[in-house]
Amino acid sequence: MERRIKSLSYIVFGNVLIAFALSTLLLENNIIVGGVTGFGRVLNYFTGINITLVVYIANVTLFLCGLYFMGKKFALTTLVSTFLFPFLLEIFQSQSIFHHYCRNVLLACVLAGLIIGIGIGLVIKANASTGGVDIIAIILNRKFKIPVFITLNIIDLCMLVLQMSFTSIINIVYGLIVVFLCSFMVNKTLTFEKQIA
Template sequence: MKHLQTVVLITLGNLLCAFAINTFIIHNKFIIGGVTGTSIIFNHLFGLPISTIIYIVNAILFVLGLLFLGKRFALSTLLSSIMLPFFLGIFEQMSWQNELMLDSFLSCVLGGILTGIGNGLIIRQNASTGGYDTLALILKKAYKVPVHITVYVIDTCLILAMLTFSNLTNLVYGLITTFLLSYAMNKVLTSGNSQLQIFIISSHYEEIRRNLLYDLDVGVTLLHSQTGFHKKELEVLITIIPNIKLQSLKKIVKDIDPTAFISVAEVSEIGGRGYTLERKTVVASELID
């Protein structure tokens, strides 16, 4: 069942990407990098279908990944390497998408967000979207070239090439699309994992600790510290809680010590006992005074 869910989500992610790329990015001739940018250039030069070009580029990158990065990495890119151009080929044949054409700004917003959501769904299943990241990883392995340098150089070359037949306006829209793509993808990757990290500094830390453990049913860690001015020994309480428990925690702390210092920060990745591992229930008799 888990494998079926993974395949379904990867399929949905590629479907969203293909729809957004074809409807909002390619039709508006936005300047972007990656394999999509390469396909737009070859489409302009030779008139080849964009889906066909993506098939060819992905096939080459897949073989290179298999040879230099191993079977495991290659398999993680296989589904997307096949699905994305397949869905693009379907959307290329559909004329009803022309009715969805909006003004350029709305198109770059929708194109970026939908593509980002699609990529996020794929990566959350521990799959890879492939593309020039494969080439960047090969160069890093062989010549220690940082991945981001390779990606930046490739994207810069593609953008300069596309400027020869496009214009600066499409470049700006393409940059907005890329920014929104990254933002939406990061939101999908961190959604459902985001919680609040709370720091509490109070001379009544022991009473607060007991109330948080027993009444609020959250884990607590104590850090030994000193106050900065008087160098007074003190314990700092740290806890990770879901957003819904924040107001209850603040009430508990303020009822015990109205002068307590509370710091709240959002964290996106939490692991360990009580989060990614099954937690142990705490009962009052187990609390240490």
């Protein structure tokens, strides 16, 4: 029971950190993002397909992959993030107290990368997922022992490269800062202490 409470607290706190940093640092400063959202942005630009639709379809597909490869327990813990994250994101976006406190874009990138990395690391440490591309990273880690942060790095870098054709160079640089700091903190968080069983 104690292990389950600890696992759930990691998932909740991790999602709080991710939603906070994404809403108040990245979106607030119009910093580009990787992952499923970045993929949706690319498809929207080249095809006109709605970003929300792309994200929804991608998340459902990845969730089913997680269920197939990782089992029901993993899928259930991922569902917690699936419903909790949008709720937290809405809270942070709707409350003015969380806005306009960091207008320095470089500082926002650094803080966001560090905070999101810790958040993702905590969720993965609890044998769960925030949904999206980290499901791919977790599956590859379990099946082929590829470190989670390396897979996340590669996917996010690919999304940034795809956005280069319609995004300014400075925004790409800011995106790279977020990606590298995030993957660094994911790795540090995962190796900080023994993973929850």
